[in-house]
Amino acid sequence: MSVRYPACVSTTRIAQCIDGRALAAEVKALLAVRVAELAALGRFVRLDVLLSGGNEAGGVYAKNQASMCAELGIEYRMHAVQADASESQVLQRIYELNADDAVTAIMVHLPLPSGVSTQRVQACISVEKDVEGVNPANIGGVIYGRRTLVPCTALATMRMIESTGVELRGADVVCVGASTIVGRPVAVLLMEAQATVLSTNVHTRDLAGRTRMADVVITAAGVPDLLTGDMIKPGAVVVDVGINRIIDPETGSKKTVGDVHVDSVLPVAGYLSPVPGGVGPMTVAMLLRNTVAAAD
Numbered sequence: 001m002s003v004r005y006p007a008c009v010s011t012t013r014i015a016q017c018i019d020g021r022a023l024a025a026e027v028k029a030l031l032a033v034r035v036a037e038l039a040a041l042g043r044f045v046r047l048d049v050l051l052s053g054g055n056e057a058g059g060v061y062a063k064n065q066a067s068m069c070a071e072l073g074i075e076y077r078m079h080a081v082q083a084d085a086s087e088s089q090v091l092q093r094i095y096e097l098n099a100d101d102a103v104t105a106i107m108v109h110l111p112l113p114s115g116v117s118t119q120r121v122q123a124c125i126s127v128e129k130d131v132e133g134v135n136p137a138n139i140g141g142v143i144y145g146r147r148t149l150v151p152c153t154a155l156a157t158m159r160m161i162e163s164t165g166v167e168l169r170g171a172d173v174v175c176v177g178a179s180t181i182v183g184r185p186v187a188v189l190l191m192e193a194q195a196t197v198l199s200t201n202v203h204t205r206d207l208a209g210r211t212r213m214a215d216v217v218i219t220a221a222g223v224p225d226l227l228t229g230d231m232i233k234p235g236a237v238v239v240d241v242g243i244n245r246i247i248d249p250e251t252g253s254k255k256t257v258g259d260v261h262v263d264s265v266l267p268v269a270g271y272l273s274p275v276p277g278g279v280g281p282m283t284v285a286m287l288l289r290n291t292v293a294a295a296d
């Protein structure tokens with residue numbers, strides 16, 4: 001699905017918008033049908049999340065999750081973790097959820113209380129219930145081309161690229177950023193699609209020279225205005241994963257931007273995903289997709 005950006009630059013060419021909200025709505029409509037079908041068979045979808053005390057951003061996200069799950073007919077349960085909880089207390093909670101057959105999906109909001117290892121906690125989530133795809137077994141599955149429980153943002157990014165209809169087989173793709181949760185799994189999924197993939201990071205030399213050669217550029221660096229129009233091949237697909245809070249120089253108030261310098265990239269790229277309204281809503285849709293898949 002793609003819609004046109006508003007004609008905010010004076011040029012004959014403006015990139016098509018990869019509309020994450022519209023794509024997410026399509027995914028959610030299909031999921032609601034599947035949840036109802038499962039319920040008719042006596043199989044219920046339930047997402048249990050752990051949220052540590054003092055995590056305000058996580059609290060807002062959890063509230064949104066709860067209402068989206070309600071829309072889809074998914075049962076949602078939130079488990080509060082004390083801000084000073086020990087690692088063994090957190091792990092105990094995970095083991096209880098793993099053992100409970102009524103719980104079909106588990107997610108842990110970050111950050112965890114100080115002193116609690118995120119990696120150790122994620123590794124203890126049951127592989128079948130790990131809907132964020134953060135257990136090493138699920139991350140390993142990505143290497144083998146399994147898309148069952150893949151990290152949500154990586155899956156969202158792939159779905160957004162695929163929605164443009166671009167031929168990935170043989171395409172030159174540059175991933176800007178190589179984190180374990182976004183850049184690396186996306187690179188592996190693109191390899192699986194037979195693209196020629198270049199993974200870059202903060203130490204990469206001549207980033208612009210490399211992105212200019214790419215048919216598809218994914219940026220997940222967390223650096224506002226990192227990717228400018230002179231770094232983009234005309235007609236390329238650009239997916240902006242970055243979420244950065246900045247002060248708007250014009251209004252003085254806070255706003256959310258991605259890694260792309262929109263005004264200069266819009267006249268050059270063929271497709272561009274906006275921030276907000278791009279990868280963000282699709283990531284949530286992919287969490288719900290994984291939640292239903294875990295119960296299916």
Ligand code: NAD
Pocket residue numbers: 153176177178179180181182183200201202203204207220221222223226241242243244279280283
């Ligand atoms: P991270 O900090 O773990 O990794 C950043 C990566 O970018 C590193 O590999 C680093 O080397 C690279 N990088 C930094 N500056 C660079 C530069 N100038 N040139 C090339 N590479 C550079 O970050 P992360 O957790 O992967 O998140 C990245 C961004 O994506 C953040 O803005 C984050 O908020 C956003 N994010 C969005 C979603 C979503 O749902 N839309 C999900 C996760 C992360």
